[in-house]
Amino acid sequence: MAKKESSFMNMVLxxxxxxxxxxxxxxxxYNVTKGPIAIAKRKKVERAVGxxxxxxxxxxxxxxxxxxxxxDSLTFFEAWNGDEKVGTAVKTFTDEGFSGRxxxxxxxxxxGAINNTAVLEHKETPGLGDKMDIKKSDFPKQFEGKNPxxxxxxxxxxxxxxxxxxxxxxxxxxxxxxxxxxxxEFMVRAKKED
Numbered sequence: 001m002a003k004k005e006s007s008f009m010n011m012v013l014x015x016x017x018x019x020x021x022x023x024x025x026x027x028x029x030y031n032v033t034k035g036p037i038a039i040a041k042r043k044k045v046e047r048a049v050g051x052x053x054x055x056x057x058x059x060x061x062x063x064x065x066x067x068x069x070x071x072d073s074l075t076f077f078e079a080w081n082g083d084e085k086v087g088t089a090v091k092t093f094t095d096e097g098f099s100g101r102x103x104x105x106x107x108x109x110x111x112g113a114i115n116n117t118a119v120l121e122h123k124e125t126p127g128l129g130d131k132m133d134i135k136k137s138d139f140p141k142q143f144e145g146k147n148p149x150x151x152x153x154x155x156x157x158x159x160x161x162x163x164x165x166x167x168x169x170x171x172x173x174x175x176x177x178x179x180x181x182x183x184x185e186f187m188v189r190a191k192k193e194d
Contacts, residue, residue: 116140
């Protein structure tokens, strides 16, 4: 049997077939995994809300707010226990992290005091910036019970009240920035409700 010589057209057709097969495979994998990924993200957010506000039985409302000072929205979750609103969780962010955007959940009581915080997503340096997570250090505990109207959400090096993570001042500043963004929008909403 004679060996068939490759031509430009044969190579283009082969490349086209390989590209189509790869695209269909990727599309299929995406369609199969997008539902479970969305469910996992939602459960992570619900767990974070549970960590940052006092015990509740219902999230009565969830809504997005686009701050005047940002291009992306913050998400608010109002937690209720029976007929009483026990707190508001705010999914907030900062772009000031050492390795980019950081998403956190901050819980506030009705007066604006911070109940707790939870890190949702980050790309900070392992062993340094990732210490902003309660699983890695006690850094977030210093925010509990503090009201940002009296507690300056800046690291002490910048004249604030936040003790920075050793060797991760940029991450500490970013964490405080995200909390401040959440607090500012929480207070805007609180004033509108009055």
